[in-house]
Amino acid sequence: MTTITRLTDLLRDILDDDDVTLTPETSARDVPGWDSLANVRFMLAVEGEFGLRLAAAEVARLDSVGDLVALIDSRG
């Protein structure tokens, strides 16, 4: 599975919504329900899924799903 597919599965679980579709251009404000608390859960789930640790500053710099994919893949 590609990184973005795994991210989509995680976010669908967290938002309890299987209609969520992510592209590299997607940002949190494009997705209904992706609020700050959901984002915390999402980042924690990402850490667990990919076995890495994200600093708050790194998370704060992310503008889009594409940025997150790049960050994750840079740690791979």
Place this chain on the structure above:
Amino acid sequence: MADLHVDLAWLPPAPDTIRDQIKALAGDPDWARSARAIAGHGLGEATLARLGKAIAARLAGGADAAPLLPFRLGLVGNGTLDLLAPPLVATFARHGFALQVIAADYDQAMPEALNPAGRINAARPDAVLVAVDHHGLPIGPPVPGDAAAADGQVADALAYFDRLRTGFAAAGATVIVATIAAPVESLAGSLDRVLAGTRRNVIDRINLGLADRARDGALLLLDVAALAETIGLARWHDPTLWNIAKLQFPTQMVPIWADHVARLVAASRGRSRRALVLDLDNTLWGGVIGDDGVDGIAIGEGDATGEAFLEVQRLALGLRKRGVVLAVSSKNTDAVARTPFTDHPDMALRLDDFALFQANWSDKGTNITTIAAELALGLESFVFLDDNPAERALVRRTLPDVAVPELPADPALYARTLAAAGYFEMAAFSPEDTARAEMYAMNARRAALRTQVTDMAAYLASLDMAIGFAPFDAIGRARIAQLINKSNQFNLTTRRYTDAQVEAMANDPAVFTCQVRLTDSFGDNGMISVIICRDTGVATWEIDSWLMSCRVLGRGVERAVLAEICHHARAAGITELRGRYIPSAKNAMVAGHYAGLGFAPAGDSDGETLWTRSVDAPIEMPPMRVTRSFGEPT
């Protein structure tokens, strides 16, 4: 690598279809049973939350929750509690409850407690969970070195919990209070525990005060402090998450936290497990007693493997002293299986410790059903511990009410895994608990096992077995010789041959040799059987050796092997097979081997029995694919 506690590693991992299974609950007439089965996997926080929401939707729609027991839990505390509700619902389903959570608004614990018409009290919950962490203690900043102020902080905190308790108890709820996990940041290092007024010192004393109240029956204690220490305080407390989201602990910790809540409630409702059924070989000792003998098994101090298994025995013994009933279910000859308990000096467990001792060759689902009937305990009271994944899968499939923990590869972690699963949680302790196991041991008579079959056929088909036959060859020679010289139990003649003899037989046209391998859905079992037949010159093959690993007993391998022998015999112009059983101290289990395969008795002498069978008689093949690699003799 999975973390035992955080990832609930004693539960089987979730299958890939888990999301579809959760979705299917919406239209499932037997949804409550399905939900419990789904919740029986080691689910992460997000999946658990989805399952909890699906369950809540069915309950909100008025669906019948049976066989789940309805339970209403009020949830109060500090910080963000909303996230905890859906995972709690899913986790309670794992423990047999249809949970409804009534969560207080942010930091509204005391107003809810004091208002009989508030959201929590008006909902008449069965229990209220007070989940306050160190941020939520109403005690002000630390007062290091000020003993009087420290006493005041402890008293204030306990008075706070007492007022909460009184308010919710007045509305008829059982009150559950979480202990406080001490923060990581110290003021004086090791002296923190000593010096009055540090956080660690004050929290230690608050927790002891809560424990006193639990002992008096005023409340149920949820020991979050112990859980956080088990996980690691530095992992439990995440300052970033507290700052940005007011999470008491990271979401990864929600599954284990929720399981601790659910097991405590289950215990308070008499729904903990009461009996532990133990396998023997490679579960209570290292090695196979039937092959290795009392001198050859690994148990006891002085050897890393032996100590690992000793820890399992000590844990079982400790549970027995606490009132858990112990029983054995082992694929073994009864007399052989008992010898370590009677003859090995380093065993912690003795025969007296077991209420029932089932060593036989029946499938374990049938055995556990018999044990449950003999003890008059429901299957939902049972835990089954076995190192063999195939046995675990069989019991899970045939007896879904029995808890069957997954075990890691390293036996040193068996005891810890069993303990981490929390099957035997207690909400209170009474002297009768100590006496209970004794009572069962005295009352239970040893069960004569009926050889009834649960749904063996379906189970065998599900194993997706593939059996492979080949003549003896150079690659397999070492393992062939090892099996010939080590197999004691499933061994018809116990004839031992050297490497050189094995090689000679492989090249002898008057000898038919066969090595057998078996793979199944759990992996490759490797070489599991060896057969040697000798041509007697009168259109008859005598089966010189037939032996098999006990690990694949009950799979129908014997019938597939017989069919293979007949196939080659017919090709060689043979019309009849002759079998011989030579009794030894350890091979009683195969005394009926030839009779079971349709051989006719053909005489006996000195305890040996002879059997014959036409190579054309029909054979009922077990559900397995057959591959055959017999080229020219090598």
